[in-house]
Amino acid sequence: MTESSVHPVLWPAPRAGGPVDATVTVPGSKSVTNRALVLASLAAEPGWLRRPLRSRDTLLMSAALQAMGVGIEETVSSSTTGGKGEAWRVIPAGLHGPATVDVGNAGTVMRFLPPVAALADGPIRFDGDPRSYERPLGGVIGALRTLGARIDDDDRGALPLTVHGGGALDGGGVRIDASSSSQFVSALLLSAPRFNQGVEVRHVGSVLPSMPHIRMTVDMLRAVGAQVDEPETGGEPNVWRVAHSALLGRDLTIEPDLSNAQPFLAAALVTGGRVTIPDWPERTTQPGDALRRIFTEMGGSCELTTTPDGTALVFTGSGRVHGIDVDLSEVGELTPGIAAVAALADSPSTLRGVAHLRMHETDRLAALTKEINELGGDVTETADGLHIRPRPLHGGVFRTYDDHRMATAGSVIGLVVPDVRIENVETTAKTLPDFPQMWAEMLGV
Secondary structure, X not given: OOHHHHOOOEEEOOOOOOOOEEEOOOOEOHHHHHHHHHHHHOOOOOEEEEOOOOOHHHHHHHHHHHHOOOEEEEEOOOOOOOOOOOEEEEEOOOOEOOEEEEOOOOHHHHHHHHHXXXXXXXXXXXXXXXXXXXXXXXXXXXXXXXXXXXXXXXXXXXXXXXXEEEOOOOOEEEEEOOOOOOHHHHHHHHHHHHOOOOEEEEEOOOOOOOHHHHHHHHHHHHHOOOOEEOHHHOOOOOEEEEOOOOOOOOEEEOOEOOOOOHHHHHHHHHHOXXXXXXXXXXXXXXXXXXXXXXXXXXXXXEEEEEEOOEEEEEEEEOOOOOOOEEEOOOOHHHHHHHHHHHOOOOOOEEEEOOHHHHHOOOOHHHHHHHHHHHOOXXXXXXXXXXXXXXXXXXXXXXXXXXXXXXXXXXXXXXXXXXXXXXXXXXXXXHOOOOHHHHHHHHHOO
């Protein structure tokens, strides 16, 4: 049975009958899972990924790597969302074409895999959803050409394209403007240990967004034995260097996706309830960890507690939601959920530093403005974000534009506003499988 046959086209967002009180186990991180898949595929020996996220984006990544020759053996638990018993064994092999990669609308797949394909022997064609044709990719294409790759994109600087792999890539120095997506930098760094000369990536544009994701890439490279020189540990500003080296196969347990914890923490905030997220890491590079600070400023409180199984985050709402003035440039993916909470606050909010969201799964700034305003809100786009003035909201259709974070944002509003209907809630399967069921279980309905 397909997910679209389970949920109606317009999904009635459940309304909370009172303060929520729930423990929610969040599946593994998409960002960590897809980076780990790439690094394990390029390693010199097999490795394990434990508790990976099983979602559209990660399954697209896995299928693409397998199409290029990588072996991925899955031990599947009874859970479809990456339960404790699930593990993927990744067996590196000679990369080869011809092959076709479906990127869907996954930024990590469309940007991380062309450098991998340049190491393959033979042509690798990349295609995807219509929206993927509109998303920035020119930085990766141009950089790979500078480093010695042959790519046929009909001069579009976008999908669809074919990478004509020659079995190796020279590598070396490259200058790129990654201001539209930090994934341009991560894409080059992840494959760099396999380039003959490694890589030196020099960012020459304006401020880089989503820096925590680059930190995640650097940490994960170092964990598998790569030598990385980067700005935050004394390197040259805006320059990342990765040396040529063999990568180690590791046994890695994937952290919960903290950004996907956002709607559940928001539920505690807007209902004055309490939500516990097990396995919240004490130290992480995930952008979602910023929710502890942001949602506390908006009226909640949180405590990182020790449990027999590790650590857990307990987040409690106070019964009041406050507006916020915040720079989200490093954590832009949290913007839809924060905007939803801000629309329910007792004072205005300004969300800044997220102009790059106009080129995400959809134009998130335009989409949030339109959908919140159609429920009676007062949201105005700024040059680099949103200004939100809370107004009494009413029911209506909240459209998602095939964007998973739009669907969860609308669901947060639906907790306290009656008759909100989410169009295409199944788009949450991109990174958060079974979201409607998890949402219902949190509410006890």
